[in-house]
Amino acid sequence: MFFTGIIIIAVAATISYLTTPIAIRIAKKYQLTTDSTKRKHPAHTHTGIIPRGGGIPIFISLLVTAVIFLPMNQIVIGIFIANALLLMVGLWDDKYDASPYKRFVFNLIISVILVMFGLGIPFISNPFGGVIRLDLWKISVDIFGGHTIWVVADILAVIWLTWTMNMVNWSKGVDGQLPGFVAITALFLGLLSQRFVAHDIHAQTVMYLSFIVAGAYLGFLPFNFYPQRIMPGYGGGALAGFLLGILSILSFGKVGTAILVLAIPTIDAIYTIIRRIHMHKSPFRADWGHFHHKLLEIGWGKRRIAVFYWLISFILGVSSLFLGGIEKFFAFVTIAVVLFAFIIIIERMKKIHV
Numbered sequence: 462m463f464f465t466g467i468i469i470i471a472v473a474a475t476i477s478y479l480t481t482p483i484a485i486r487i488a489k490k491y492q493l494t495t496d497s498t499k500r501k502h503p504a505h506t507h508t509g510i511i512p513r514g515g516g517i518p519i520f521i522s523l524l525v526t527a528v529i530f531l532p533m534n535q536i537v538i539g540i541f542i543a544n545a546l547l548l549m550v551g552l553w554d555d556k557y558d559a560s561p562y563k564r565f566v567f568n569l570i571i572s573v574i575l576v577m578f579g580l581g582i583p584f585i586s587n588p589f590g591g592v593i594r595l596d597l598w599k600i601s602v603d604i605f606g607g608h609t610i611w612v613v614a615d616i617l618a619v620i621w622l623t624w625t626m627n628m629v630n631w632s633k634g635v636d637g638q639l640p641g642f643v644a645i646t647a648l649f650l651g652l653l654s655q656r657f658v659a660h661d662i663h664a665q666t667v668m669y670l671s672f673i674v675a676g677a678y679l680g681f682l683p684f685n686f687y688p689q690r691i692m693p694g695y696g697g698g699a700l701a702g703f704l705l706g707i708l709s710i711l712s713f714g715k716v717g718t719a720i721l722v723l724a725i726p727t728i729d730a731i732y733t734i735i736r737r738i739h740m741h742k743s744p745f746r747a748d749w750g751h752f753h754h755k756l757l758e759i760g761w762g763k764r765r766i767a768v769f770y771w772l773i774s775f776i777l778g779v780s781s782l783f784l785g786g787i788e789k790f791f792a793f794v795t796i797a798v799v800l801f802a803f804i805i806i807i808e809r810m811k812k813i814h815v
Contacts, residue, residue, distance in 0.1 A: 634754065651668040
């Protein structure tokens with residue numbers, strides 16, 4: 462199984478690596494690009510003309526490798542239908558800079574579609590022991606055959622998937638930042654998937670899907686690392702969050718694990734929403750103020766920021782292999798306190814220098 466996992470990662474990475482130059486040419490031909498002199502974006506850190514469309518090679522790698530290595534069942538098919546739809550939304554945004562409100566609506570719709578294929582959160586681990594059941598309230602409907610709606614489980618799954626799409630997508634502002642920590646997170650979620658499974662899908666399938674995700678983003682990384690030749694775009698960023706959200710709920714207890722391993726992007730997203738609301742701005746509207754922007758402000762280079770994100774994800778991934786539920790909870794709280802304190806210190810230093 463170990464060697465099979467290595468092969469899967471290698472195949473997915475190779476396909477992504479070989480198709481990324483093609484995606485770059487497609488992006489340039491159809492003007493899926495960001496020109497910093499023409500398309501102003503308050504959160505962007507790059508200069509010049511950079512192709513978008515990173516979701517193209519990543520999706521191709523995911524699909525081809527899955528066809529080779531994964532058994533096709535209802536959930537797996539639903540995952541790739543939903544991912545194809547999300548890629549289309551991403552390319553639309555890469556071309557036209559779509560309204561964040563419209564993107565959010567599509568996020569919800571795509572999450573609902575996947576949940577209709579059977580993906581839900583029947584229960585979550587209680588950090589203080591035991592589990593919290595979410596599958597007690599159900600409604601049976603007779604639409605296109607019998608179907609059971611697990612009300613709380615399905616609603617929480619839609620919310621969680623929509624959240625991870627946006628939360629992870631926000632952490633792609635620096636060259637190489639996103640594909641590195643996504644690959645690391647997917648790898649650890651794959652390893653942890655062997656412990657428990659809560660869906661009608663084999664644990665080995667979950668692990669292989671995790672390795673496919675890791676490989677697809679690893680293959681894309683050389684083209685995105687500083688100086689980047691292509692950006693993930695909304696497709697690559699939203700796909701990353703969507704896939705990690707999916708992996709985190711395929712197996713028992715992995716939602717908490719994903720929150721821990723993705724602690725920096727999660728805390729950054731929470732802080733960003735609070736900050737924007739406090740400033741009477743829309744939480745959907747992009748701005749300068751993410752954690753990676755703070756690191757740029759104190760003089761960190763883009764390579765250092767990307768490696769920092771990778772390193773923290775790796776450390777938290779290793780920790781997740783050994784920490785129990787309550788320990789993961791306190792680890793996340795500790796990271797949150799440290800990160801918020803760091804941000805506050807940077808803000809006060811800025812005011813002093815001003």
